[in-house]
Amino acid sequence: MTPVLRTQGLGKKYKRDWVLTGCTLDVPAGHVTGLVGPNGAGKSTLLNLAAGMLAPTSGTIEVCGGVPGSGPAQLSKVGFVAQDTPTYAGLTVAEHLRLGARLNQRWDDALARHRIERLGLDPDRRAGKLSGGQRAQLALTLALAKRPELLLLDEPVAALDPLARREFLQDLMEAVAEHGLSVVLSSHLIGDLERVCDHLIVLVAARVRLTGEVDELLSAHHRLTGPRRDETTLPADQEVLSASHTDRQSTLVIRTEAPILDPAWTVGAIGLEDLVLAYLARPADAGRHPALELLR
Numbered sequence: 659m660t661p662v663l664r665t666q667g668l669g670k671k672y673k674r675d676w677v678l679t680g681c682t683l684d685v686p687a688g689h690v691t692g693l694v695g696p697n698g699a700g701k702s703t704l705l706n707l708a709a710g711m712l713a714p715t716s717g718t719i720e721v722c723g724g725v726p727g728s729g730p731a732q733l734s735k736v737g738f739v740a741q742d743t744p745t746y747a748g749l750t751v752a753e754h755l756r757l758g759a760r761l762n763q764r765w766d767d768a769l770a771r772h773r774i775e776r777l778g779l780d781p782d783r784r785a786g787k788l789s790g791g792q793r794a795q796l797a798l799t800l801a802l803a804k805r806p807e808l809l810l811l812d813e814p815v816a817a818l819d820p821l822a823r824r825e826f827l828q829d830l831m832e833a834v835a836e837h838g839l840s841v842v843l844s845s846h847l848i849g850d851l852e853r854v855c856d857h858l859i860v861l862v863a864a865r866v867r868l869t870g871e872v873d874e875l876l877s878a879h880h881r882l883t884g885p886r887r888d889e890t891t892l893p894a895d896q897e898v899l900s901a902s903h904t905d906r907q908s909t910l911v912i913r914t915e916a917p918i919l920d921p922a923w924t925v926g927a928i929g930l931e932d933l934v935l936a937y938l939a940r941p942a943d944a945g946r947h948p949a950l951e952l953l954r
């Protein structure tokens with residue numbers, strides 16, 4: 659299946675700083691892809707490039723088979739909710755819906771009205787007078803009702819309360835199941851991503867550190883616990899991502915496609931949060947083995 663988003667050697671530079679570099683990835687259609695990384699890693703930059711709000715400095719990016727932002731047909735395929743969930747402060751909620759209907763050919767008015775009603779947003783209230791979370795909900799409603807092929811969401815749930823967050827993620831999953839929507843969603847809330855994402859991109863310091871299907875990534879990573887041991891003695895096909903040691907015991911997170919044959923290790927599965935943290939904690943230029951860390 660043709661990817662909904664494809665980048666090759668994509669880079670973005672501000673003055674002398676590369677804030678995204680060598681980014682090569684495919685995002686599959688019809689799935690929810692989580693985009694994670696520390697502050698300043700380049701997540702918003704990647705999403706803005708995909709939305710056509712920024713132009714690349716190097717490399718290529720293709721979204722829904724076209725160049726981002728290249729014309730009305732392309733714009734209608736992509737929905738984007740930027741990090742600050744922009745709305746028009748002087749327009750009412752109802753006016754936003756009318757604007758959405760005018761500007762978008764595939765506008766789903768029933769969905770928009772139903773959502774606004776369910777959220778209890780007053781149609782006559784100006785967006786500038788909504789709370790941060792309510793404004794985010796309005797922006798997300800506009801993006802969903804546009805019925806794009808690809809929805810790009812930059813930390814969409816950050817301002818929502820826990821119940822609203824759960825309901826929004828549910829709405830998102832329904833749109834994926836019913837309309838084949840593709841979503842790329844950046845978030846620092848790994849628990850949320852765990853519930854909705856089946857693909858993952860980890861960006862660290864302007865580079866893609868890890869990308870793939872969540873289940874495959876999880877099954878290639880393991881937690882090893884056993885008698886204290888220097889991790890540099892592990893087989894070459896076991897990449898050590900993190901290591902901690904007490905006087906007697908070592909705990910490692912490793913990546914390997916091969917079976918782990920050493921009987922000294924107790925092998926455990928890791929969850930998405932531990933997987934992501936292992937990559938975030940490890941500098942991109944760390945050698946195959948991180949420095950020995952002693953925990954007492």
Ligand SMILES: Nc1ncnc2c1ncn2[C@@H]1O[C@H](COP(=O)(O)OP(=O)(O)OP(=O)(O)O)[C@@H](O)[C@H]1O
Binds near residue numbers: 698699
């Ligand atoms: N207009 C700009 N001019 C110069 N540097 C910029 C500009 N916009 C972003 N940057 C820099 O680009 C880098 C990546 O920023 P970006 O917003 O993409 O990170 P992020 O991963 O989305 O971070 P966060 O999790 O904090 O939202 C940062 O170092 C930031 O300072």
